[in-house]
Amino acid sequence: MNEPDYQIPRNGLAWLLAAMFGALLPHMLRLPVWVTLICLLCGVWKLMVYRGRWHGPNRPIRALLVFGGGAAVFAHYGTLAGPDAGSALLILGFCFKLIESRTRRDAFIVVILGYFVVAVSFFFDQSILLTLYLALVCVMVTAALLGLNQSVLHTRPRRTLRISLRIMGYSLPMMLVLFVLVPRIGPIWSLDLGQNRAKTGLSETISAGDIAQLSQSSELAFRVEFDPGSKVPPASERYWRALVLDNYDGHRWTRGLDLDQREQVDWQNNGNRWLTPPLSGSPTPLSRYDYQVMMEPTDQPWLFGLAWARSDTRGVGATRDFRLLLDKPVARPFRYRVSSTIGYTLDAAGLPAWLHRANLQLPDTDPLTRDLAQRLRRDSSSAADYVHRVLRYFNQQDFSYTLRPPLLSGDRVDQFLFESRRGFCSHYAGAFVFLMRAVGLPARIVAGYQGGELNPLGGYLLVHQFDAHAWVEVWLPQQGWVRFDPTAWVSPERVEQGLEQAMAQEGSFLEDSPLSPLRYRGSAWITQLRLSWDYLNYGWYRVMLGYDAKAQRELLSRLFDRVDLKLLATLLLSTIAALLLGLSWWIFRQSGLRSRPDPLLKLYRKLCRRLARKGLQPEVGEAPASFVRRAAESLPDQAVALQRIARQFELCLYAPSANERDPQLQRLRVQLRRLAL
Amino acid sequence: MSLEKLEPQSVADDQQLLHQALAEIETVVLGKSRQIRLAMACLIGQGHLLIEDLPGMGKTTLAQALARVLGFEFNRIQFTSDLLPADVVGASIFNAKEHQFEFQPGPVFTQLLLADEINRATPKAQSALLEAMEERQVTVDGQSRELPEPFFVIATQNPQHQLGTFALPESQLDRFLMRIELGYPDRTAERALLSGRNPRRRLEQLRCCLPLPRLQRLQQQAESLHLSDPLLDYIQRLVEFSRCSDDCDYGLSPRGALALVQAAKAWALIEQRDYVVPEDVQAVLPSVAEHRLRGDYDCTGHKGVSLTRLLLDSVEVLE
Numbered sequence: 004m005n006e007p008d009y010q011i012p013r014n015g016l017a018w019l020l021a022a023m024f025g026a027l028l029p030h031m032l033r034l035p036v037w038v039t040l041i042c043l044l045c046g047v048w049k050l051m052v053y054r055g056r057w058h059g060p061n062r063p064i065r066a067l068l069v070f071g072g073g074a075a076v077f078a079h080y081g082t083l084a085g086p087d088a089g090s091a092l093l094i095l096g097f098c099f100k101l102i103e104s105r106t107r108r109d110a111f112i113v114v115i116l117g118y119f120v121v122a123v124s125f126f127f128d129q130s131i132l133l134t135l136y137l138a139l140v141c142v143m144v145t146a147a148l149l150g151l152n153q154s155v156l157h158t159r160p161r162r163t164l165r166i167s168l169r170i171m172g173y174s175l176p177m178m179l180v181l182f183v184l185v186p187r188i189g190p191i192w193s194l195d196l197g198q199n200r201a202k203t204g205l206s207e208t209i210s211a212g213d214i215a216q217l218s219q220s221s222e223l224a225f226r227v228e229f230d231p232g233s234k235v236p237p238a239s240e241r242y243w244r245a246l247v248l249d250n251y252d253g254h255r256w257t258r259g260l261d262l263d264q265r266e267q268v269d270w271q272n273n274g275n276r277w278l279t280p281p282l283s284g285s286p287t288p289l290s291r292y293d294y295q296v297m298m299e300p301t302d303q304p305w306l307f308g309l310a311w312a313r314s315d316t317r318g319v320g321a322t323r324d325f326r327l328l329l330d331k332p333v334a335r336p337f338r339y340r341v342s343s344t345i346g347y348t349l350d351a352a353g354l355p356a357w358l359h360r361a362n363l364q365l366p367d368t369d370p371l372t373r374d375l376a377q378r379l380r381r382d383s384s385s386a387a388d389y390v391h392r393v394l395r396y397f398n399q400q401d402f403s404y405t406l407r408p409p410l411l412s413g414d415r416v417d418q419f420l421f422e423s424r425r426g427f428c429s430h431y432a433g434a435f436v437f438l439m440r441a442v443g444l445p446a447r448i449v450a451g452y453q454g455g456e457l458n459p460l461g462g463y464l465l466v467h468q469f470d471a472h473a474w475v476e477v478w479l480p481q482q483g484w485v486r487f488d489p490t491a492w493v494s495p496e497r498v499e500q501g502l503e504q505a506m507a508q509e510g511s512f513l514e515d516s517p518l519s520p521l522r523y524r525g526s527a528w529i530t531q532l533r534l535s536w537d538y539l540n541y542g543w544y545r546v547m548l549g550y551d552a553k554a555q556r557e558l559l560s561r562l563f564d565r566v567d568l569k570l571l572a573t574l575l576l577s578t579i580a581a582l583l584l585g586l587s588w589w590i591f592r593q594s595g596l597r598s599r600p601d602p603l604l605k606l607y608r609k610l611c612r613r614l615a616r617k618g619l620q621p622e623v624g625e626a627p628a629s630f631v632r633r634a635a636e637s638l639p640d641q642a643v644a645l646q647r648i649a650r651q652f653e654l655c656l657y658a659p660s661a662n663e664r665d666p667q668l669q670r671l672r673v674q675l676r677r678l679a680l
Numbered sequence: 681m682s683l684e685k686l687e688p689q690s691v692a693d694d695q696q697l698l699h700q701a702l703a704e705i706e707t708v709v710l711g712k713s714r715q716i717r718l719a720m721a722c723l724i725g726q727g728h729l730l731i732e733d734l735p736g737m738g739k740t741t742l743a744q745a746l747a748r749v750l751g752f753e754f755n756r757i758q759f760t761s762d763l764l765p766a767d768v769v770g771a772s773i774f775n776a777k778e779h780q781f782e783f784q785p786g787p788v789f790t791q792l793l794l795a796d797e798i799n800r801a802t803p804k805a806q807s808a809l810l811e812a813m814e815e816r817q818v819t820v821d822g823q824s825r826e827l828p829e830p831f832f833v834i835a836t837q838n839p840q841h842q843l844g845t846f847a848l849p850e851s852q853l854d855r856f857l858m859r860i861e862l863g864y865p866d867r868t869a870e871r872a873l874l875s876g877r878n879p880r881r882r883l884e885q886l887r888c889c890l891p892l893p894r895l896q897r898l899q900q901q902a903e904s905l906h907l908s909d910p911l912l913d914y915i916q917r918l919v920e921f922s923r924c925s926d927d928c929d930y931g932l933s934p935r936g937a938l939a940l941v942q943a944a945k946a947w948a949l950i951e952q953r954d955y956v957v958p959e960d961v962q963a964v965l966p967s968v969a970e971h972r973l974r975g976d977y978d979c980t981g982h983k984g985v986s987l988t989r990l991l992l993d994s995v996e997v998l999e
Contacts, residue, residue: 601910604998604999607998622993623993623994623995623996624962624991624992624993624994624995624996624997625997626957626958626959626962626997627958627997627998628957628958628959629958629959653957656908656910656911656957656998657906657908657910657911657955657956657957657958658906658908658954658955659906659908659954659955
């Protein structure tokens with residue numbers, strides 16, 4: 004390489020390195036450590052090349068870097084496609100391009116890649132903080148772009164940053180227009196984004212006794228916003244159903260019936276009657292709740308809803324066991340509308356045989372429990388009475404609610420009911436269903452979330468991962484499916500006031516996450532701060548992320564009768580045109596302000612035009628007064644007036660009495676008007 | 681002495697005396713009213729003056745007349761090719777009686793120095809004047825000595841193309857506020873000269889009509905003259921043109937631009953105006969700019985005249 008290497012100007016390089024580091028920061032937690040190390044090394048290398056200490060990479064090294072980087076990514080992820088491997092590849096490419104950039108064009112490519120790396124961050128997170136941060140990084144990348152275009156002599160990075168900020172400020176209106184008006188077309192290809200980020204508090208299996216310590220997460224599961232006019236259900240009614248577990252193998256509860264298969268789900272409300280569960284009873288209108296759920300990605304298709312929920316959101320279906328389901332895993336924040344009616348009697352007329360059978364399945368274990376069940380059943384007058392005897396049994400014996408239960412083995416239900424008697428919701432729900440099924444009552448475990456914190460700022464509910472809960476539904480003749488929560492009979496606080504109150508004595512609430520602000524609910528201002536912050540996020544979610552095709556249509560239909568693609572395109576183009584026109588007008592005026600035609604100059608030009616008709620032209624470099632005096636010599640009849648005008652011009656232009664200029668100017672105007680040519 | 685304290689009467693008196701002085705000089709240097717005014721403007725603008733012309737055109741007469749009319753203490757050095765710096769600034773001479781060196785000040789220690797035929801001396805002798813002209817002090821034997829106040833240099837030089845001349849370096853040319861040429865007298869003036877008395881006698885009879893304090897007041901007055909924004913724009917356009925034009929090898933320096941302002945103010949004062957107009961700038965521009973501008977392959981510096989003309993003819997007074 005004998006050709007002289009292009010050196011990125013100092014300012015450009017400084018900002019490029021800063022932007023590179025800034026753009027990498029959000030990726031660092033996700034990416035393997037070696038990628039981060041290579042990137043930092045590349046940054047240092049470029050700096051050393053700039054300082055003339057090291058050489059840029061020669062051809063073999065470049066080849067090695069490119070192929071080695073690709074191979075390493077492949078070795079780490081097992082693929083080169085997909086968002087994680089792809090972003091790792093992109094970031095490596097960005098860094099390699101930086102060190103090998105030898106021409107100006109290369110440098111521009113690095114800047115464009117920088118923007119790209121910034122944009123890729125949004126695949127993984129769209130929170131308000133990250134957005135603000137990435138906007139800052141964008142400013143830095145823009146500063147780098149500016150730096151590339153500045154001369155090498157510009158050595159004040161702060162000034163470049165200021166210009167960059169101004170440019171970003173100018174682009175804000177355009178950004179808003181594009182945001183509001185660009186048609187929201189569904190993704191052309193879908194990215195599988197969530198394989199390693201499922202962090203739900205729910206799982207498809209419940210096994211009491213395997214877990215000695217239930218880990219809790221303070222992360223948000225979903226938010227519920229109730230429609231105006233719909234009231235918020237009391238805490239004891241907030242049972243958000245997500246999963247039904249109906250198969251017990253003596254060890255764990257799993258989903259026995261797979262009711263989630265496409266053909267078994269009622270995707271349309273008016274769809275398959277066979278699948279629509281029979282409803283009966285006449286619930287009061289007061290027990291109807293209309294709300295929207297905004298859930299965080301779970302990478303599962305399960306949705307959350309109160310009992311007997313229906314949704315008219317596209318892609319949401321209802322299953323035979325009254326749950327809501329999305330037609331694909333929830334890979335990004337998802338929002339759906341639900342209307343729930345509490346008070347319907349479900350399946351009152353009787354269960355289909357297959358369902359009946361499935362909800363009576365029991366392994367041949369736990370003889371003590373079976374004995375207890377038979378004993379209680381003999382004493383009770385009816386099925387409902389039996390259920391209440393079991394609940395009272397939980398209540399009266401010395402059961403206690405704990406998040407640190409002892410481990411169980413063998414006949415787990417026996418062990419739990421007669422020996423340890425300490426457990427959390429899964430233990431109680433599991434034992435309860437076992438007791439029901441032992442006497443021939445169809446029953447199942449429902450997993451979901453219970454409770455939720457009301458944010459007074461927005462009037463919406465916050466449901467966290469630690470609100471995950473398991474309870475029971477028992478099918479009673481004539482009453483259909485009835486919800487029972489055995490945990491509530493052991494620890495009423497858990498249901499009425501939430502996990503925190505229930506765990507007040509044990510002190511195990513969120514003990515894994517000492518930094519979570521939720522731990523400090525005792526402090527009023529921390530709570531206030533946390534709820535305000537959540538409200539901000541909620542607004543961000545609603546306004547920015549929730550602005551989809553539907554929201555766009557709703558917004559525009561307030562102004563226009565028919566909203567279609569043509570209207571959108573017209574609006575978009577005309578608004579951009581208007582913006583650009585406005586901007587150019589502004590720039591035009593701005594520059595015009597600096598050299599606004601002087602009134603005196605205008606008068607002089609006018610006089611020149613009048614004298615030109617007499618064949619008198621000012622020479623280049625001739626002072627106005629000289630020209631007018633020259634004119635006076637060749638126009639003897641106006642000589643006196645012209646002499647006076649010449650003097651007046653001189654006074655106005657050059658005399659020190661600048662503050663008296665207006666009267667002087669006025670006098671000149673009068674003299675010019677009187678001049679008869 | 682500040683101008684504010686002066687009586688209006690006295691300011692008007694100064695003006696009167698100034699024109700009286702100009703008229704006095706005109707009786708000696710005939711028909712050169714414009715050059716005399718320029719020379720006076722140069723002194724009012726507190727700058728050094730370079731007079732360039734053929735021998736016998738009245739350069740020395742003009743310089744002497746100025747010195748007499750202003751009543752200055754006056755020294756003259758005839759520059760020759762064997763002139764040494766010590767001949768200009770003075771030297772330390774051993775005093776055998778007192779056994780120590782004594783500084784014998786050279787002719788430069790005076791209020792007005794007439795450096796006659798400055799370009800006949802070698803560059804070494806020429807540069808002896810450099811420090812004196814700009815900093816108004818000379819350094820001999822490592823000791824700086826102040827020159828009297830005021831200190832003016834009026835230098836004369838023969839055109840470059842004459843034999844036995846050493847061109848003044850640009851750095852030294854730039855130190856002269858103005859360079860003027862006298863030119864042949866017109867017919868009537870020459871007739872008057874030929875028919876009149878011996879000019880040398882007339883020179884001796886010149887009165888001092890503008891004593892030093894008066895001149896200093898005029899200088900202050902000139903400095904405080906109003907320079908409006910449009911005029912500053914014009915001056916800047918002139919300077920920029922000289923710097924950007926392809927014809928100029930290099931343009932006017934900031935010192936040159938400052939000289940232009942000083943000279944224009946002094947000219948406006950002589951024109952009895954309390955503000956400067958473009959005509960003032962145009963009047964002094966040739967004498968201020970000609971020796972500072974240089975074209976391509978212009979070793980004698982005589983392209984400055986046409987370049988100045990170009991400047992005047994190309995730059996608009998009002999934008």
